[in-house]
Amino acid sequence: MAPPFDPADLPTGVMMALSPLVHRVLAPNPSPFTYTGTQTYIVGAQAVAVIDPGPDDADHLAALTAAIAGRPVVTILCTHTHRDHSPAARPLSDLTGAPVIGCAPLTLDDDGPRADAAFDADYRPTQVLADGDEVSGPGWTLAAVATPGHTSNHLCFALLEEKALFSGDHVMGWSTSVISPPDGDMTDYMRSMQLLLGRDDVVYYPAHGEPIENPQRLVRGMMGHRKQREGQILRFLERNGDSAIPDMVAEMYKGVDPRLHGAAGRSVLAHLIDLGGRGLAEPTGDGRWQMR
Known part of the structure; x- marks a missing residue:
């Protein structure tokens, strides 16, 4: 990161x-x-x-x-x-x-x-x-x-x-x-x-x-990075079903300083909210999400 x-x-x-x-x-x-x-x-x-x-x-x-x-x-x-x-x-x-x-x-x-x-x-x-x-x-x-x-x-x-x-x-x-x-x-x-x-x-x-x-x-690269992260989230949900954000962070941010995992979780949540607004994911309660 x-x-x-x-x-x-x-x-x-x-x-x-x-x-x-x-x-x-x-x-x-x-x-x-x-x-x-x-x-x-x-x-x-x-x-x-x-x-x-x-x-x-x-x-x-x-x-x-x-x-x-x-x-x-x-x-x-x-x-x-x-x-x-x-x-x-x-x-x-x-x-x-x-x-x-x-x-x-x-x-x-x-x-x-x-x-x-x-x-x-x-x-x-x-x-x-x-x-x-x-x-x-x-x-x-x-x-x-x-x-x-x-x-x-x-x-x-x-x-x-x-x-x-x-x-x-x-x-x-x-x-x-x-x-x-x-x-x-x-x-x-x-x-x-x-x-x-x-x-x-x-x-x-x-x-x-x-x-x-x-x-x-750089802007194009950063936008591409965000789209790649979005794809990772969707593949994770497709593979694992109902999932919690810390589990997504643990897999997607391997090698990242653990002190940054909390902030990484906030970015994952921001992606999930965006995906929810586009009809691609939905919350299931207790901070968990699934594919829609």
Whole structure:
């Protein structure tokens, strides 16, 4: 599901230039689910935008303040409201006076296994962006691209001047995105992936992992991976009949770090809900499923 990682591979708190308009600062929150940590992006040269300010961590906020270096901050944008992405928005806004805009607020109890994936209940945007809405500064324009699936409120942001896309957790540079019901939705996720295939972005800047060149090839591969997983689930149900999700995970995720099995089970559940909506599977009670 994901390669091994060494948090020392990338330094935290250091601004790194990725393009004339894009710099990143890595937050000190590595984990099996965040890889080397959350990457906050600073867009622009004179007045800037900050994308996914990350966790409310004093060292990370100090690093962002140093990276901004006194320049005006036009806006603080959040792709979604998981705790590793948006909590620093409020203190950074207090420090810079910049408005917090982007995704809609969303607070609900997530019964999945990812402690880091809980929603940020304190996120309060000044403005919510709809698909296609733009925000701009000197030499840069960011357009919102609605990409529900990982969460229902997930947005990507397109940097029009460089044909770049800040892909948040929708497309990451190290692993597939976890789709965890009740808010994560596999049907929406696949629809959003199809939308990205129709775009002409030349690079993705994900919230976790390295920049993605030739992104449409990766998107096609990720969609193919999901279709293969769907096929595995259907074959399992056809062979075994009424089945529990942990039994599916044990067979389909052999060799995967057991710490990730809970998250894998959430993705299997998301597939099953999608299959149920298409009339191919149905729940039988007590978390078990069968072919319809």
